[in-house]
Amino acid sequence: MTQWAIGDLQGCHVEFERLLQRLEFTPGRDVMWLAGDLVNRGPGSLECLRHAKALGDSARIVLGNHDLHLLAVAHGFGRLKRSDTLQPILDAPDRDELLDWLRRQPLMVEETIDARRTVMTHAGVLPGWTLNQAAALAREAEAALAGDAYREFLGEMYGDTPDLWREDLSGIARLRCIVNVFTRMRFVDREGRMDFAAKEGLDSAPEGYRPWFQFPRPEGAWDDSPRLLFGHWAALEGETPAARQDVAALDTGCVWGGGLTALDLETGQRVFEPAVTSRD
Template structure:
């Protein structure tokens, strides 16, 4: 049995299938961790979402910002953007089942036995794994609950830019979701910058990549864990000056790069080039 973590699909269905074939992946034997952003910008968002749903218990998925955008648009709380490729999902006959499955996916998954934690964008260095897990569960309960529309209607936004324990209501959940799904550069107090989205040469003054800040040990021994994330295609899988053990898995398939899998047993990276 092998477990593979795969970077953002972004609707790159052909490459996803090619990578699974290269891995000799079998859902009856192996397991996938998917870093989120299953959909959008690529040519076959519907194919990627359907395939992910069909994998059932053979796949563990975390929500990315584009997945959350799809949920908001589908429920009438967001508008399609010019470069969105979500219409095929919105018009699909199995749309209700797929979107119900999507909103029940977590923001964080952890395998303490293997020593891996995965979120879409990363992990705030001010949070222990235990705290991050609790905050993820708090936001997941909202996304899975009967009042999900109340949150999705106010989900978009950059404020508050910093999570503090005293936050309540929609501000608290938005801050949590933004950390897990949108974070790139942060200040030393945990304030997120939302403007810079390119590579490390675009680092804003007073900010640094989240993974360059050290994490303090806690009783759970967080520093022994490897953090897996996607979201940041401009890194091209590289995390220079990282102060924690991280693996960047979004290698920009949708932008002409590649789709990458990490074998969690051997640490080997396996990739296929973008077909476009």
């Protein structure tokens, strides 16, 4: 069995199929970790969603911000943007089945691989959180999305505030902050305050801010040398300069003309499948 991790598909289904063929990926034998943003901007969003769902127990999947955007729009909250490629999903005969499956996917997954704790989220983990704390907070938001009142959350999901985590946050504000950490975070300041405007490379950091993965973590927060996988940040091109070796960026910007990269979670080997064409 081989366990592979791939960053944001974003509707790049042709490249996804080609990469799986190169890897000789076999469902039922191998496992694929998908770091969220299965859909949007690429031409094969519906196909990516169906393919990911069909993988069943052979996949470990987390939600990304584009996946949540799809859920919000599908349930009457938010609007499609000019660059969105979500209409085929909204028009599909299996739309309800796909959307119901999607909203029940987690924000954080973890597993022990070769005696090493491996964790994946779409955007990362706030530097001030322990991994156990992150897992508990992820479950809070997952329960809201999977529960009967999920429409209430989707209706209030959009927003940049609160941009600073506090344990005494409650209600929708608490859930929004948790989801923004897991699906939208890039730069934070020393207090852990998130900036959502800067989206390019490391040199686009606002004054006083750095990438979340460059800040020290609380003592005991990352015991036993775990590894954290994340996507979301195509401008990094799969690299985390000056980061600790326990962080792996997976998004190599297929939808922007880069490609898809698969990381072997046991050997560290990376396999790259170039984009068919730039879509920017």
